Structure formats: structure tokens, C-alpha cells
Amino acid sequence: MEGPDANQGAGSTGDGADAPDRTVALRDGDAALLERLLSGEHRALARVITRIEEREPGYRGLVSALYDHTGGADVIGVTGAPGAGKSTLVDKLAAAYRDRGDTVGVVAVDPSSPYSGGAVLGDRIRMASNVGDMDVFFRSMSARGQLGGLSMATADAVKALDAFGKDVVVIETVGAGQNEVDVVRTADTVAVLVQPGSGDDVQTLKAGILEIGDVFVVNKADVDGAERALAELEEMVHRREGSTATPGADAGHHGPPGPGVPDAEGSAGADSPEATVDREDAEASGWTPEVLGTVAETGEGVEELIAAFDAHAAHLRESGELTRTRRRRYAEEIRTLVRADVGALATEAIERRGGIEALADHVRRKEADPYGVAAGIVDPIAACLEDRDDPADGWPGKPNEPGDDST
Structure with a gap:
């Protein structure tokens, strides 16, 4: 329905105020768009990604419908410091x-414009080798203020490319330090990627990027300092691999944060139940990162790099690590969405x-305190959750089948 009430749903307050669209039902018009995407129409793919990036009303229904068609693409993240030659290599x-x-899909996460919020580097004109090839779909997306990280929109765009049928999806990140770990x-x-002669190899370790790599690449390997x-890097990788045998040590890409480092939920990573499971997964993964040299310009x-990617993909499938990796990914998506939606409700x-200024004035006049104000906002939400049926009974659109013990 496209009438005045078409956007009213779980995310609308009904009072005319803008509110997040939290509905996951697929609209009639979007169902047709989805069918066009699944049939291989590039215009429909571009439109779906635009809907996702702009967070247009109904986009969640589209993304929800995409899930059943994902899982076929190898998803590769390419990250590293600015200037390392990521775009040329991609x-x-x-x-x-x-x-x-x-067939290839590329999502390039660019810095955000402070004015429009859009991607600063636009169509990334320096990536010119594949111009005119319809089987290479390229999209620049804004990091939306999360320099070095991936917005939820980027993760959803990857699902669109996967559902479209791309064999390989490459994600290139901004390259801005610690937050690069979001790519995993x-x-x-x-x-x-690191480049020789600029101290990037040392900064990689300091920034924590060393812990997320499955393959390490010294780009511009034809310049002084490459060897x-x-x-x-070889020494650092072997040192990292040795450290994973130590109880409580950082397990890198396939494991949780080290002791005292908050995980995605803000708890002490190494001591949480989730961290214990992830550490066991890490110890069972058996993958030693490869270190390679490339000259992207030529x-x-x-x-050799693609062969390393293929080897890692085969390892993930044969070891069962792919299932664990995707389980962790979905868990993080759920956490992210729940945090965002509860925050929007608050x-x-x-x-x-x-408004927040009025509440702050109440505190300033000693008529309230911040803890009491927060409790007054959150307690009704908590009460509603407590009144709900047991979540084990199922969830919207995906009820558990009898005997279903899937994770």
C-alpha cells in the first residue's frame, strides 16, 4: 500500500514524528523489485543497494527476504593503512x-562527506580495469562517520550482491586504524595490506590489525624495504600463532578480545561465555596466515593472492570454521540491530x-537524577519485554519447528 499510512508500522510513533522503520514485512512493490534482482537485473540490484544505503522505508523487509538467497559468495575483506594501494589491488x-x-561484486567503504553523508571518493575512477564489464558490479558506500569500520548498510549490501549471484564479493575499507577490525x-x-618503508608493518601490530588478518600482503613489493x-610480518604472524596457545591470549580473527577488552556487548571479552566458545573455535581452526608480496600496479x-584466498575458503569449509564464522557474524548483526532499535525506542x-534538554534541566534543578531519568525511560521497555511470550516459542516469520535445535 502506497497511501498515507503505508509507512506506519512498528517503527512509527503515529504522531507525525520521524521514527525508524522496524518492519520486516516485504511490501508488494518490493517483492517485484526482489524478483528482478534475483533474476539478474543489475538495475534492480543497484536500486536495492540504494534503498539499503538510504535506509528507505521497507528496506528491512527487502534485506530479510534476501537472507534465504545468500551464502553462495566468497566474501573477502581488503583492509590496511591509507596509501597501501588497496583500490588498485582490488x-x-x-x-x-x-x-x-x-562474477564479482565490490563494495568500497569510503570516508563520509561532512555535508551530505555520502561517499567522498564517489565512483573511484582509479579502479578502471573493469569499466564496461557488467559482471563486475562496483559500489562506493559511505562509512557514515565510522572511519575504518563497516556500517550495517554495507553488510546488507553484501547480502544483496550475494543473493544476486556474485561468486566473489570484495569489501574494501577506508583504512583508518583500530576500527578496521569491523571488517571481520x-x-x-x-x-x-601494508606498504614497505613507512613503518606500516609496526603500526599494524600497534593498531591491532595484525590480529584480524587471514592473509597479509606487502604491496608495492618492488620498492626498497619490501623484503x-x-x-x-612473517615473524609477527608466527609470534601471533604462538600466542593463541596461551590461555586467555588473543585468538585473532577467529577469536574474542583479550583479557579486560570489552566485547561487542561491553563485557570483559576473555571471561565471557561467548569468548570461551570463540576461543575453542580459534584453537580448532588450524589456519596459519600467509604472507605474500604484490605489485598492484602491474x-x-x-x-598467488587469489590462490591464498581460495585456500583459506577451502579451509573454512573443510574445517567447519565457515559455519562458526557465520554464526558469529549473525550474532553480531543481531546485537547491532537490537542495540540500534532499543536506542531508537529510548x-x-x-x-x-x-527532549533531552528538558530532562537535563530537571536534573540541573535537582528535580531528578540521571539514573532515575534513565530508569523512567528504560523500565517501561523492559516491562514490555518481560510480558512477552517465551522467545523459545519462536520469532516473527521464523517459528521453531518441533525438534529444531539449530543455532
């Missing part, structure tokens, strides 16, 4: 994948009480 990777007959929540295989960078080393409640 361009050459896409061309090499096409040469062997694979969307990619099956992570390649970390040293390769040797140092394509040197690209075939924001709506604050606005109904006159």
Missing part, C-alpha cells in the same frame, strides 16, 4: 577473477518527555 583482483570466469564481521577472508617488511602476485521516549 581492481586487479576483480580483473583476475573475471579472467577465470567468476562481514568478510569470510580478510587480507591486510624487510615481508620478513617482519598485477604481480595477484594470482530516543522516541525521550522526545515524548520533552
Whole structure:
């Protein structure tokens, strides 16, 4: 329905105020758009990703419908410091994948414009090798203020490319330090790029990027200092692999944060039940990251890099690690969505009480305190959750079948 009430749903306050659209039902018009995407229409794919990026009303229904059609693509994350040559390498990777007959989707997470919120680098004109090839779909997306990280919209765009039928989806991140670890929540295989002679190899360890890589790449391997960078990375990788045998040590890409480091839920990562499970998974993974040299400008080393990606993908499937990796990814998506939606509900409640400034004035006049104000907003939400039926009975659209013990 496209009438005045078409956008009214679980995410609407009904009072004319803008509110997040939390509905997951697929609209009639969107069902047709989804069918066009699944049938291989690139215009429909572009439209779906735009709907996702702009968070247009009904986008959640589209993403929910995409899930049943995902899981076929190898998802590769390419990250590293700015200037390491990520875009040029991704361009050459896409061309090499096409040469062997694979279809490719590329999502490039660019810095956000402070004015429009859009991607600053636009169409990334320097990635020119695949211009005109309809089997390489390229999309620049804004990091939306999360420099170095992936917005939820980016993860959803990957699902659209996967459902479309792309064999390989490559995610290139901004490259801005610690927050690069967000890429592992969307990619099956992570390649970390460094360039020789600029101290990036040392900064990689300091920034924590070393812990997320499945493959390490010294790009611009034809310049002075490349051999040293390769040797140092090899040493760091072996040192990292040795540290995972120590109880409570950081388990890298396949494991939780170290002792005292908050996990996605804010708890002490190494001591949480989730961390214990992830650490056991990490110890069973058995993958030692490869260290390779490439020259992206000429394509040197690209075939060897793709072979390393293929080897890691095969390892994930044969070891069962792919199932565990995707389980962790979905768990993180659920946490992210729940945090965002509960936060949005709380924001709506604050606005109904006159706005945050009015509540702050109550505290300033000693008429209330911050803890009491917060409790007044959150307690009704908690009470509603407590009144709900047992979640074990199922969830909207996905009821448990008798005997279903799936995770």
C-alpha cells in the first residue's frame, strides 16, 4: 500500500514524528523489485543497494527476504593503512577473477562527506580495469562517520550482491586504524595490506590489525624495504600463532578480545561465555596466515593472492570454521540491530518527555537524577519485554519447528 499510512508500522510513533522503520514485512512493490534482482537485473540490484544505503522505508523487509538467497559468495575483506594501494589491488583482483570466469561484486567503504553523508571518493575512477564489464558490479558506500569500520548498510549490501549471484564479493575499507577490525564481521577472508618503508608493518601490530588478518600482503613489493617488511610480518604472524596457545591470549580473527577488552556487548571479552566458545573455535581452526608480496600496479602476485584466498575458503569449509564464522557474524548483526532499535525506542521516549534538554534541566534543578531519568525511560521497555511470550516459542516469520535445535 502506497497511501498515507503505508509507512506506519512498528517503527512509527503515529504522531507525525520521524521514527525508524522496524518492519520486516516485504511490501508488494518490493517483492517485484526482489524478483528482478534475483533474476539478474543489475538495475534492480543497484536500486536495492540504494534503498539499503538510504535506509528507505521497507528496506528491512527487502534485506530479510534476501537472507534465504545468500551464502553462495566468497566474501573477502581488503583492509590496511591509507596509501597501501588497496583500490588498485582490488581492481586487479576483480580483473583476475573475471579472467577465470567468476562474477564479482565490490563494495568500497569510503570516508563520509561532512555535508551530505555520502561517499567522498564517489565512483573511484582509479579502479578502471573493469569499466564496461557488467559482471563486475562496483559500489562506493559511505562509512557514515565510522572511519575504518563497516556500517550495517554495507553488510546488507553484501547480502544483496550475494543473493544476486556474485561468486566473489570484495569489501574494501577506508583504512583508518583500530576500527578496521569491523571488517571481520562481514568478510569470510580478510587480507591486510601494508606498504614497505613507512613503518606500516609496526603500526599494524600497534593498531591491532595484525590480529584480524587471514592473509597479509606487502604491496608495492618492488620498492626498497619490501623484503624487510615481508620478513617482519612473517615473524609477527608466527609470534601471533604462538600466542593463541596461551590461555586467555588473543585468538585473532577467529577469536574474542583479550583479557579486560570489552566485547561487542561491553563485557570483559576473555571471561565471557561467548569468548570461551570463540576461543575453542580459534584453537580448532588450524589456519596459519600467509604472507605474500604484490605489485598492484602491474598485477604481480595477484594470482598467488587469489590462490591464498581460495585456500583459506577451502579451509573454512573443510574445517567447519565457515559455519562458526557465520554464526558469529549473525550474532553480531543481531546485537547491532537490537542495540540500534532499543536506542531508537529510548530516543522516541525521550522526545515524548520533552527532549533531552528538558530532562537535563530537571536534573540541573535537582528535580531528578540521571539514573532515575534513565530508569523512567528504560523500565517501561523492559516491562514490555518481560510480558512477552517465551522467545523459545519462536520469532516473527521464523517459528521453531518441533525438534529444531539449530543455532
